[in-house]
Amino acid sequence: MKLVSVFLLLALLATFAMGKDFSVTTGETNPALQGTVKAEVDRNGNAAFELEAKHIAPPQRLTPAKQFYVLWVQVPGMPAESQGELRVNSDNMAASFKGTTPNKSFEIIVTAEDQPKPESPSNVEVLRAKIDL
Numbered sequence: 001m002k003l004v005s006v007f008l009l010l011a012l013l014a015t016f017a018m019g020k021d022f023s024v025t026t027g028e029t030n031p032a033l034q035g036t037v038k039a040e041v042d043r044n045g046n047a048a049f050e051l052e053a054k055h056i057a058p059p060q061r062l063t064p065a066k067q068f069y070v071l072w073v074q075v076p077g078m079p080a081e082s083q084g085e086l087r088v089n090s091d092n093m094a095a096s097f098k099g100t101t102p103n104k105s106f107e108i109i110v111t112a113e114d115q116p117k118p119e120s121p122s123n124v125e126v127l128r129a130k131i132d133l
Helices: 002-017
Strands: 020-022 034-041 047-054 068-074 081-085 094-101 105-113 125-132
Touching (some): 020 125, 047 125, 068 094
Antiparallel strands (some): 020 034, 034 047, 047 094, 068 105, 105 125
């Protein structure tokens, strides 16, 4: 029984480790920001992604000040779809976001917004990553 548990744990770790790293382009509004995205195809055939951001200023500190960061997924040729708010931990100036999409080729875009659920992304882009699995 222990051998089966160890094998399952190793298989799970190997699956997580196989995720690809994707580069992130940061916007001019937050020049110290550093970000990474890991993505992989999950067992359901969806793209699972995780965004990690460091040195990200709270949106209230931007010029002009905003109230929220919103993460969007945009498939080529389609409008961007909001995935939710990216919340900054002001103690360590970091943020993370996990999500899934049925698409294997898409962009992750984070924008600074005045509302938590805007209909479309603002032009205040904080970061962008192109994902192609």
